[in-house]
Amino acid sequence: MNDVLVRLENVTKHFPIRQGLVFKKEIARVRAVDGVDLKVRRGETLGVVGESGCGKSTLARCIAGLHPVTGGRVLFEGTDVGRLTPAGLREFRRQVQMVFQDPYGSLNPRRRVGSIIGDPFDIHGIADGAERRRRVRELMELVGLNPEHYNRFPAEFSGGQRQRIGVARALALRPRLVVCDEPVSALDVSVQAQVINLLDDLQRELGLTYVFIAHDLAVVRYVSDRVAVMYLGRIVETAAAEELYARPRHPYTAALLSAESVPDPDEAARRQRIVLTGDVPSPIDPPRACRFHPRCPKAQARCVQEPPSLIARGADPPDHLTRCHFPVEADDDLAHEHASIRQVSTDPALPEVER
């Protein structure tokens, strides 16, 4: 009945910046994740997109239980992950695994591939000796690696193969949720597609649920059932993938889509690009009210005074949520629109920019 596997309730993750030798006084905090509500349904792929510094990797780590959250709750199967007993936490870690971006940094170069993939069996006391070896070979086959290469070192594999090793390790304990943090962005284009197809096959075969973090919109659209867009620690829009790409409602989503790399010269020429002013502000001191207002082509006085909430807007389907007072309408021309407020340059070191 209950189809939600993971639920995030107002999750925040702040990293303190400290100064001083003895008391280490906190002088500021990086608000990496700052109030995220999110549901991940069983068997789906939830894509999370955003630019660097938006908090998507921190969010991934919060979901996987690698970061204790500063506030709010992460519920896995209805249980608060922050309040698990040691035994419960152990079980949680079996159920939730992670695949990392860097296929070079995430594998110990001095250990053989067989023992890297087999580690989870040791740690959880599930299999050893010949049984463990058998299972590791099975996993290697599952992800398209040659089981004969059991005794090789990571350096003997290419980037794409290493990413397969990372996937095999994540799957060893038959998890229910796999959090993939930019799993293909370090790979060459032709190899990217191989790993995406692999993840796709494994999901169908093993009934996995994915949280897929990436900055590449085309990849996220391809793999995801639903997509959440993050900006400065918050979800600004979430909807079914097709719906979001066809009818973006948040101006930031629209701008991201318009900046997407399109491998077709005719489409690229036809497209109206929405050029945002300035850079992403610092998450140490994010803008007030709507965090996007200093860069938004639709910004008005209300955006500076009143924080918008993440709700369905207008006639949108109930699962299409947008955090914006003035969502994008079909006849909007954002590429030529200008905010009616004076936009403060987003770089804290800069004063206001005149329009």
Place this chain on the structure above:
Amino acid sequence: MSLLEVRDLRVSFDTPDGVVRAVRGVSFDVERGRTLGVVGESGSGKSVTAQTLLRLTPGARVSGAARFEGRDLLRMPAEELRRIRGARIAMIFQDPLSSLHPLYRVGRQIAEMIRAHRPDTPAARARARAVELLGLVGIPEPDRRAEDYPHQFSGGMRQRAMIAMALALEPALIIADEPTTALDSTVRAQILDLLLRLQREFGTALVMITHDLGVVAELADEVLVMYAGKPAEHAGRRDLFHRHHHPYTKGLLESVPRAGRGRARLRPVAGQPPSLIDVPPACPFHPRCPYVMDRCRVDEPPPRPVPSPGGREHRSACWLPLEAQGRDAGAERLRERAVAEGRTREAG
């Protein structure tokens, strides 16, 4: 005469593991004011090609020619090359943080560049020019920001500063090696727009090295696709995207998820890019090619002229019939027939 004429460029490096043949015979021309996109995956030799043009590959064994305004860059005296580098040919690298000196103010770095090439420029004049350039590339309040250190700039602003520096002496050619790869997509879009606009204003020629087909689709006039140190295909932009001939080009285009295709399965190129120490014989792509024929394993295809309706130059190093272009069903039938014949002829 073209602005830049590269002929049979070959670059190799001696390493403890063997000789790495990074570039194995590359020829191309760059015309004044035009953009050549060089596309390839890691290890295709695209960056080494660019760096070798400015002799930034110490320890490499280089042969061939690279004539810039008629003078061979690979053979001219170091002193003459120094006068060209930065002034006539500028380079923009992928990582702007490591290309800027961390301990000097941004404005001073640009001014110094100007004064290094034009020593008689008064210091105040060089600084004013630096500020002007920073403004031109869209840095707000350039007068004040010129006094900042590189770490005070964001990634996008640093890349803008690099572009300002590249433009300082109004070079005839800019070589940009993955200038947008390290940037976020909205910033990437800003930088591409900026490059396009400045290129039009200054009439600069551009060699754009990238792995991103989207970048090429946006701003290249012509595209060179490299594989294992050689050109696989060379075509005008629209020909490359719509009437490509080489199976590797086709594979690259089909590996990218595209809008509007739903979840049609991606068709990646099988296997891995080859090692440049041990490059496959004959056609270097044959171990990964879905259309491999017997001939491809023994006989290396030269760049063959492909008929183009626009009459543009189009070459492809592949033995498939030259009419098999693009992704439509007719082209696919041609390829399949050729493959069926090409596989039986020698087997039978």
